[in-house]
Amino acid sequence: MRRYGFELIFKEIIEREDDKPKGNVDAELVLQAMIDIAEYDKAVLVTSDGDFACLVKHLAKVAKLERVLSPNREKCSALLKKAAQGRIRYLDGERAKIEFIKK
Numbered sequence: 001m002r003r004y005g006f007e008l009i010f011k012e013i014i015e016r017e018d019d020k021p022k023g024n025v026d027a028e029l030v031l032q033a034m035i036d037i038a039e040y041d042k043a044v045l046v047t048s049d050g051d052f053a054c055l056v057k058h059l060a061k062v063a064k065l066e067r068v069l070s071p072n073r074e075k076c077s078a079l080l081k082k083a084a085q086g087r088i089r090y091l092d093g094e095r096a097k098i099e100f101i102k103k
Helices: 026-035 052-063 079-085 095-102
Strands: 043-046 064-070 086-091
Touching: 026 052, 043 052, 043 086, 052 079, 064 079, 079 086
Parallel strands: 043 064, 064 086
Antiparallel strands: none
């Protein structure tokens, strides 16, 4: 993605007791997106989490939302789908294309 001009920011995760990773970055991502809003033309969010619906709704309202990419159509929040107003694509159907590109 960096080759295409995207800036990637990775956040620290912790391991929960059930050995599943926990990122806990929802509020931090919303805050940073708002702090930096004048610094970018359009935002692309990769999430299925309804906690980002308010951010998606606001970015769409101020013409800063390019797209929401959801990793999984079935697990994508209905709130997020509604907030994205048709600007959502699902990556589960794109997996074969992504694997082809990587080869």
